Amino acid sequence: MSGDARNPTLASTRSLIVPNDDCESAVHRGALSWITSANGVRSDFPLANLPFCVFALPSDSGKRKIGVGIGRFVLDLGAVAEAGLLGELASDVSAGCRAQELNRLFGMGRETVRELRSALTMLLAQDSPLRERERDSVEKLLYAQKDVVFELPFVVGDYTDFLTSLNHATNVGRLYRPDNPVLPNFSSLPVAYHGRASSLIPSGVDFIRPQGQYRQGHGGAVTFGPTCKLDLEVEIGLFIGRGNALGTTIPIEEADAHVAGLCLLNDWSARDIQAWESQPLGPFLGKSFATSVGSWVVTLDALEPYRTAPAARQSEADPLLPYLHDALDQSVGAFEIHLDTWLLTGAMREAGAEPTLISSAEFSRDCYWTFAQMIAHHTVNGCNLRCGDLLGSGTISGPYAGSEGSLLELTKGGSAPLTVGHGESRTFLQDGDEITITAYCARADDPAVPRIGFGECRARVVEAATASSHSNVN
């Protein structure tokens, strides 16, 4: 028995599948969706985006589902697959859609996800020949984003954080080494360290101000208590799709094929704890208490219109080693993404005030290294990346005042407080403060290309736990 005979929907959607390139081209030129909220000029989630997420319904005992963002909604992808609305999907792709995290689906490789997005585009496009009854079926599987709980999109094996913004390296280095702010390896390799995977938290989950030991002032006594210098770090994250085997490399030209997509990231940092512990082995407890991960995974296919040339090399006298040089295409791995960071204090919340914009930066313009270079470097020693591994760009800071991606930089180490809300000031974060990072891509040179967005990455600081608040879990 053929699929057509069993389910008339299969036949109609299958007939919609057109070559991927045509499809991508149409949506990149602003094809509309029959879901009208997707077509607003300020929507993060037009038909051209279709980012992936994992979500749960509060009423459904926390059971996680895979979703795709469209307008104000999230489409339940598992239910779409179960309803046979995606045409002749292979059974393993269907199983990937019905999983509780994105690893299985994106582990199948970029082509599979591309075909899936094409099929979804056909389901959601305004000019698709979908029948009324089929639109009804799809519509029943939409949930308002405001009504769902977002979870981590992938099970993350390892989390690596890079240092790719020269402005950030310079700003922070200047505070600690005024004569020698940027170390000599910065322009030779994308510096990175291993982060903590267990304390990654989804956007919307608050975290407790960490305690730890630190020195009060340079050379001061070592004390213990809640951090006095709680900071944020504005970053773009990258999830690995297909991995590589231990002992093999991912050449820079092949890096894109291993990318699931990009997300927002906030690598919360306790500057006083970090400063005291970090020598000689790098950051540890100053970071490992929480890292917030944005809800949405935006695919490279959606980001295609926003590819851009990587930042210019610092110096001709500092040539790239061949494994970091992309001979095929200088623009691989660089994307133009505008980032905004917003602060809402407890007092502002009580007064019903809107968040204050504290920083705006540009992802690729303000980065010295591309993600393709980071992936090539990460694996050049044979290190294996696994599906779901998370790579952070490191703090993204621009060259201008107000473009720095951390309070450490925005307030010059705490010496120049920010004025926020109605007469409040901030050096570092106070209990009750909430930080939200948003981001979007837009083409000023071509308004026909729709803006796409990353949703938000948000968390609030909760007062430090008392010593007796420990509990055990597995």
Next chain:
Amino acid sequence: MSGDARNPTLASTRSLIVPNDDCESAVHRGALSWITSANGVRSDFPLANLPFCVFALPSDSGKRKIGVGIGRFVLDLGAVAEAGLLGELASDVSAGCRAQELNRLFGMGRETVRELRSALTMLLAQDSPLRERERDSVEKLLYAQKDVVFELPFVVGDYTDFLTSLNHATNVGRLYRPDNPVLPNFSSLPVAYHGRASSLIPSGVDFIRPQGQYRQGHGGAVTFGPTCKLDLEVEIGLFIGRGNALGTTIPIEEADAHVAGLCLLNDWSARDIQAWESQPLGPFLGKSFATSVGSWVVTLDALEPYRTAPAARQSEADPLLPYLHDALDQSVGAFEIHLDTWLLTGAMREAGAEPTLISSAEFSRDCYWTFAQMIAHHTVNGCNLRCGDLLGSGTISGPYAGSEGSLLELTKGGSAPLTVGHGESRTFLQDGDEITITAYCARADDPAVPRIGFGECRARVVEAATASSHSNVN
């Protein structure tokens, strides 16, 4: 229907269960096993040890099983549970025994594992009233250790490596900072960094010499190629049993309850890559190509007779912060373990020579911090540890020549080559070199307490991969 009626074996083994304390006491005093190879004075695996492992049979398509070491054998714990030989085990414990990794079993907590070891002791003790037919049943589930393939014992979420040996910190620090070898935070907190979990490999699996960028000499040109300074790091690892929730702490007095057991660890290091990349964020590609994990997880219950006082504090003027001070028992977390490290070069292997002993050290005597302190520190900021997480002690180096746990130290940064085998010399590792770490605990003051061992942690260096050897996996 009672278990007794269903299966006569259940009745007989259940009747053997005696209070745990008596049982532990008997085996700690050298109770014998009917498996005679367990009773030899040089056996790593007497009845008193019963360490856990995960193994596969080459003939069985790599299906992983949980095992327990006894004499020259590994006992198939899943099959033992399935055969009903463990008495009235709860069904979830039985499921834990039949899993493919130790996470499920050890996630149930230390008491559960203790009861399981008691039941196994009853099955394997010489003086147990086991009937001939029951011994036959057990005997059929034994495999010679030499015939099985050992796998990683746990699925590791995060791997953290500490810096606990003052001798190591001093020896290495002296090479880079002659005037200031040990940094001021060393005696205030157990310094640590996040390691790479994906490249953990089981003992017996070889690894490829990593490539990377490094400078030739201080301030020399940056070049790319296979590391010239491949080194080992002799460590003890600790697997977490029950974890803690994000935002909570594990107080030092409760640390032991969260420990699954200890293992051998070799944190391979490319010193030239590490030296060039490590500032300001710590080690990355210089370590992430491979870390070898010993096959056996030795429980704290087995290690009980070898508890010892932690090393004396460096200075009275440098008091411990309260969260690192164990008010209940100063000896918590410190164990006396003797470590030996052996080198077999390719030439020695061809000549049929035995490995050369290149280093011997004592785990606790040569460590400044205990594992209980490391766990309390790791979680003091609210960082969550998960079942299966791996903590490394860091390189264990003693105070004497020949007790250093790395070639960097043994050869004084490569300036004093070791003589090995028949006239060969080594500064760092050559292709074909194989390093084996072994370890045991013995009580010179009380010969009635049987020696227990850790088996081995072994790997060989394979020539660097050529650039074209990359491949993709999920």
